[in-house]
Amino acid sequence: MSGHAQTIAAPLSADRWQPQLVLHTLASSPAGLDLFEEIGTVLPVRRDQEIYGQDDPADYYYQVIGGSVRTVKLMADGRRQVSEFLMPGDLFGFDELDRHDFAAEALENALVKRYSRRVVEALAQRSMPLAQKLRHLTIAKLRRAHERLLLLGCMTASERIATFLLQMSDRAPASAKAWIALAMSRRDIADYLGLTIETVSRTLSVLRVDGTIGMLKKTRIEIRDRAALECLASEPRH
Amino acid sequence: MSGHAQTIAAPLSADRWQPQLVLHTLASSPAGLDLFEEIGTVLPVRRDQEIYGQDDPADYYYQVIGGSVRTVKLMADGRRQVSEFLMPGDLFGFDELDRHDFAAEALENALVKRYSRRVVEALAQRSMPLAQKLRHLTIAKLRRAHERLLLLGCMTASERIATFLLQMSDRAPASAKAWIALAMSRRDIADYLGLTIETVSRTLSVLRVDGTIGMLKKTRIEIRDRAALECLASEPRH
């Protein structure tokens, strides 16, 4: 169970990537992870492939089954903002009005389950518990957005990085929280935290040098001094 | 109808402020502004008075009837973030899970209508349209939060100020969109935009000097060149 994200994250070349390799992970996904076991279609998505585009009509709701996904917004001048990093079990694309505000792209080869919006809403129309659940999910997203507003509004670069690392660590599969597999690039992290690539890189280097974190292969980070990170993350700037 | 916010905003000393002065504005509030005409209690709130505190149990939902309200979060070290400015008709406090994430305070003498959460949720349990409406309201809040994330993540000080002014102008009562009555202090604006008071002040001064806006009495701003503001607001930094 802890290994299925890794299976997908394993460095498979795009050409050699085979759906069935990841499909078996569906069976091993935690019970109850699916919103509706019986409906919805599982789709394999390649690294960097778009699941839906910005301003696309919001005809489907999605859930990450394996791998990971980012939602991004692009501005006219090329500026980019990453809104969320989504892990197995996370739902996305369901709190839109008519069109998606963001595009969704796979961070790595992934599996997503797609639900027809029409069907889900029809079900919700009939089932109050489901309607409640949808609302609570949206409220949870809103709360997350508020946390990020705090981060972007009040925190310094090192505080943002510390917060990000702890967040990633907490969301990682229950095993081995001390080791974080970062499926996203430095650019993704930068655009998520409102920083530049260089600042992200420099800040991580500082943490590595002072022994707070360990880094092997750029994409694997070890938390050596969680207390130090928590201290950084807890205090807004000044 | 356009005058009722001003009635409340008028400089009444705290001691002399009388509920009945603002109570009559209830009658003049636009039809259908209330979530539920029949239930809920109208409460007068004084300037800077707390409507609910951060981490208070979320037992009530609220709606601004007259005047305006801010929601704020305070950090251990005194840092502050303003989350929203709420105008007549706006709902707040209803997209929380158990406790309020933010405190709500009146920007100026105001009237808010308070709904028992228990009652509203019981109603929503029975009325699908109401449940839908609540969900859509939360989705709208989420969308707003996303806009603010973009602002805090990508925009320069002058772009943030321009965006803020346009936003305030658009939300003002239909009449006289060119004149904005800023009920909030510079500190509130700064904490809303992730800037310092000084930067807010300086940026407004620049806009005043180059003729984009006019300012009389600090709290009243005239938009003289809306196109210039829109140009500033549309482009993220760089």
Next chain:
DNA sequence: CGCGCATTTGACACAGCTCAAGTTAGGTGG
């Protein structure tokens, strides 16, 4: 084994912050 892209590192610039000193205005008391 070598190429190309992501990442790291370095040097420098500048937007916005800090600290500090004026200025204005709204509220209070004479």
Next chain:
DNA sequence: CCACCTAACTTGAGCTGTGTCAAATGCGCG
């Protein structure tokens, strides 16, 4: 009604964290 008084705001000068630009390094992929 006017003058004071205090708090909010504005303005100024200098500093610093983060962005920018550029070069070096390293890693993954062919």
